[in-house]
Each structure stands twice: as structure tokens, then as C-alpha cells.
Amino acid sequence: MTRLSSLCATAAAVLFAAGCGKSPPPTTQTDDGSTITAIRFQTDWYPQAEHGGFYQALATGGYAESGLDVTILPGGPGPTATTKLASGAADIAMGRSDDIMRNIADGLPFVIVGAFMQHDPQALLLHAANPVTRFEDLDGKTIMAIPGSNWINVLKARYQIDFSIIPTNFGIAQFMGNPEFIQQCFVTNEPFYVAQNGAKPKTMLLADTGFDPYRVIFTKKAFLRDHPEAVKAFVAASTAGWRDYIEGDSQPGNALIQARNDQMSDAFIAFSIQTMRDNGLIGGNPTTTETYGQLLLSRMEATMATMVELKLISQPLDLNAVVAFDMVAELPAP
Template sequence: MNRPFLQMTNSDDHFLKRRYLPRAVLCLGLAFAGGCGGEDTRSFHVAGASSPPSQILLQTDWYPQPEHGGFYQADALGYYEEEGLEVRIRPGGPGSRVNQRVALKEAHFGLGRSDEIMVAVDRGLPLIIVAALMQHSPQALLLHDSNPVQTFQDLDGKTVMAGVGSNWVEYLRRRYNIRINLLPLQYGLAQFVTNPNFIQQCFITNEPFFARRQGLEVRTLLISHSGYDPYRVIFAHRDFVEEHPEVVERFVRASIRGWESYLGEDPSPGNAGFSPLNPQMSPAFIAYALETMKEHRLVEGYEERGERIGALSRDRLERQIADLHEVGLLSRILEVDEVADLRFAPEPLPLPLPAAEEAGAGGEES
């Protein structure tokens, strides 16, 4: 029997009043108040499977921060309300188990990475991607500027602090035929600050800011430059998508509007939505994270590659599946339709014609 989806009562609002620290502040070892992915005491009442939910719960993958700004912008500007939706945003954190929460129907939508969802589907979780959050991953390696490592090939024999089981680590090992020693990821910069040869996983939108505030000269190696570039995505339970495609469509459409506004217009409504939940975030940090997202076109992508906010490319998803299978992270080659429902995301933009074809197209008619 299908498990019904949660529906929230007003008492659920209390989790939005908790105080969370942003990822990078936690990296500096500061204490935080409230939960960070543990169970809470929210009360829910459950709607029948055929009933459209009156409220939508979005489970994020980390503490409230600019990387979620478009969702808060959509809420603040009434875009969800215009679509007939009441959206609650539940912050994540270490151990927030986004995939499991969505698979157990404890959230309607979750945020994650396309490679994670592919592996989860291969292992039997009923998840499906419905749109892209970011066209390009902000995942990177943080290095001191004096570190001799300049390329991924230079990582051979080096020690890197990274999340245990990170898919990109296995990809780098296989693609470059290198040996990487792993230290389990700790959300702190203490070892990095004291060791000029230390290398650790980071987000380009976060840790470099705080390292530089410590007076360090640092640089990053974007994992996407290795060829491993998963989308960051919005995903849902397959049952929810099949039962309520109109709700999914409205949520995706309003979220994309929120991101277009957050990146292209005044971001202050979105910032005002998440800043009180992370009071330790400074205006300088928020500005840095937002500017870095824009500089690297993480959310909107590159028009010349056919990318735009929310869009998913079938060809790119096929390549990601093939890469994951090649490095042994998938047991078989999945079909794109097993991991993504492309009905809701915008179509990729048409790719520009090669110069030779464009010249030919402009010639005189015979």
C-alpha cells in the first residue's frame, strides 16, 4: 500500500524560528543553537493519496544561505501564492538525510545532486529529479596559494579531506589513474589554517571567504573542471509526481521565477527570508556568496551551451549516468526517464550553429 504524503499543520511553523548557523561559520568551529538535521517534534496530519496537499514542504540540503535564495525570494514576492501554493522551507544540515526524508514521504521536494539521485535510484529509492537548481556544481578543492598542486593529476598520492563516499573522488581516481588518501570531512578550517599543504573539499561560495578573512591566500580547483559536473537539483518522490503533476509544475515554475528575480533583480527579499534563520551570516558573506554564484554562472549556466535556470539536458544526464556506471557507482546503465521527469523543467536553449553552418545558412538562395 502506498504511504500517503504528509500535510503540515500551523504548529509546524516553529521549526522556521530555530537559529541555524551557515555552513562556513560552522566551519570555523563556532557553536550553534537548535537542531541540524535531527528529528524534531513537528506535528503532521496526513492527506489521502489523491488529495492535493494544501501546504508544500521543501527540505533543503544545508542551513539557510544564499544558495537557497531563490526559494526564499519566490516566497517573499508571492510567486508561490500566485500558483496557489503555501510553501514551507525546512533547513538541512549535517545528517539531514534529504533523500531518505523524501523517499519516506516526509517532504514533498528535496534539494540534492543529480549523481546522488542516480545512485539512490539504482539502489531502489523511488526518487525522481524534476528540475535543476544549479547548472554547475560549486564543489571544489580548497588549497593554499603556495600549494604545489595545480591540476587534478597532481593529487596523486596526496591526502584530501572530503566526504566519505563522495562520488567525485572515485571519478578522479579512475579518470586520472591517481591515488587519493581521504580524511573524513570535518566542518572546520582548523587543519587548513595551520598546514599550508592541506587540501580540503569546499564550496566556492563559502569556505574561501572565511579562509581569506583569516588572512590566508587561497585558491580553488573546481571539481566541474575535471569533467565531473553534476547538476544540483530539485527532486521528489515518484508517487508524488505521478499523483500531482500540476503541483510539481506550479512549484517548479514559481521557484524558477524566484531564482530569476534573486539573481537578476533586488535580492533583498530573499536575503530577508533566510538571514534571520542564520543571524551569524554577515552582509559581506551573503554578498560574496551571491556574487560568486553569478560569477561562475552556477544557477543560470551558459546560454552558448544551451543552459538556463532550471533546465535539464537529456544528453548531459545520459553522460552522467554513463560516467557513474563506468567508475562502478551504478550497477547498470539507467534510462534518463528512470531518474528525471523532464516535463517540468524548461527546455534547454537551442545551441548556436557552428560558424561554417551559420555562414552557409546566410548564403544566397540558388
């Protein structure tokens, strides 16, 4: 099965779930007097390389060494990570910074505590022979995508174009059968399967529009209030896990991913990791000061300005209430 973040839950459903939260997991004392906090971390899809740093931290003991008992909960095409967190089924989750801004503007008690991808892997997938080469060329086209995705509004406004959306079915069958078909994808995912099935794909990374949200780690404000040290430790261990996964030996994380998802072949995982490296998705662009776990106020301000401009949120938010910047991991130079 191919992979896209399933972001289709309605705000009303999430808001309802937010009122049904369970108590946070317990913090226990060990015999030596140290503290262990249980954390349920909700991902946005089945186990895969795009989650590799988290599995690396779990497999190599990074979380345990930080005093955490972490359970990684897989996602899928059903209830979203946002819904799971709001309902109390998870303590920390992953998502996109622009989507979390919208959740907060809608009244959900969320707070961003870290970034794990400097650039989002969402892109448009086309056949290599498709004459569309610029975003402006999408005018009048039809794209299979997740309805309501923020980038749709951005593309239409920024390039003064219009196009139709058909809801995604999370597969590539229609794409394979139609050389003019265009669909939303992850550059780390669908292109691999397209090539495996004998076609030649090309992609247009949506971050290249200039609308470039982070992929982030977020939690409920109440959980952060009650467990600030555990949250900070989780962010730091996850960031270290990501650096190790991208720059070091990824095998521990890969083995755990494959044990939990038998659809993950060695070839596919290798493709995903190399694509993340090539595009600087995790560690950032090596020609800039971007680095693992970095989360800048200036970039968050730019994202919010676009969201307000396009009326995706009604008014600017206090970014110090949206992001707990003091939770962001600080790592030594490699």
C-alpha cells in the same frame, strides 16, 4: 559554520526510511474555488545564498501566486535531505543528479523534476601557495572530504591517480593551521571564511574535470503522481525565483535567509551571490545555450555513462524514469 552537503547517510538507512513514509500534505480549496497545495521543501543545509532562489520565491510571493503553500525546511549535518524525503518528513528536496541516480539504482522511489544549479559548486580548497595546480598533482595527497562522494572515484579513474581521504568535519580549522592541507569545499562558501581569517585561498572546481552533474529538485514518484500540477508549479516558481535572485534585487530572499540564520552576514551573502554569478552556477555559461532551470537529456546521459563506467551504478537506467522532463520549467526570455 562552513557549509558542505551532508551526504554521509548509508543506503541502508535511507531504504529503511523509505518504507516509513507519511501521507502527503493536503490540498485545500479556497473560498474563490482555487486550489492551494501545501509543500514541504527540504534543503541540504542551513539557510544561505546557495538556496536564495527558493527563499526569493517565498519572500516575493511567487509560490503563493502559483497556488502553493511552501514551507522551506532547513538542513544541517544530521539526517540528509534524501533521508528526510524518503521518511516522509518532506515532499520535495534538493540534491545532486549523480547522487539521486545512485539512490534510484538502489531502489528508492525518487524522480528528478528540475534543476536549479547548472553547475555544482563543490571544489577543492587549497592555500594559494600550494604547488598543486592540476588534478593530476593530487596523486599521493590526503584530502578531507565526504567519504563515498562520486567525484573521488572520478578523479582517481580519469587522471590515473590515487590519494587518501579523511572524513570532513565541516570546518576550516585544520586548513588554517596547515599550508599543505586540501579539503572539499563549496566555492561559494569556505574561501570567504579562509580570507576572513587572514589566509589566501584558491579552489579547483570539480565540474572542471568534465564530470558535471546538475544540482536538482527531486521528489517521490507517488507525490508526483498525486500532485503533478503542484510539482510543476513549484519547479516553475523556483526557477523564476532563482532568475530574480541572481539578476534582480536579491534583498527579499536575503532578508528571509538572515531572519532564519543569523550567521549570514551581508558580506558573506554578497560573496556567495557574486561567486555564483562569476561561475555561471545558476544561469549557466553565458557563452552557451545554458539557462535557468535547464535540464538536458544529453548531460544526464553523460553523467550516467560515467557512473556506469566507474561501477557506481551497475547498469544504465531509463532516464525517462529518472527524470520527469515534462516538469522542467520553461521560462520566457528575460
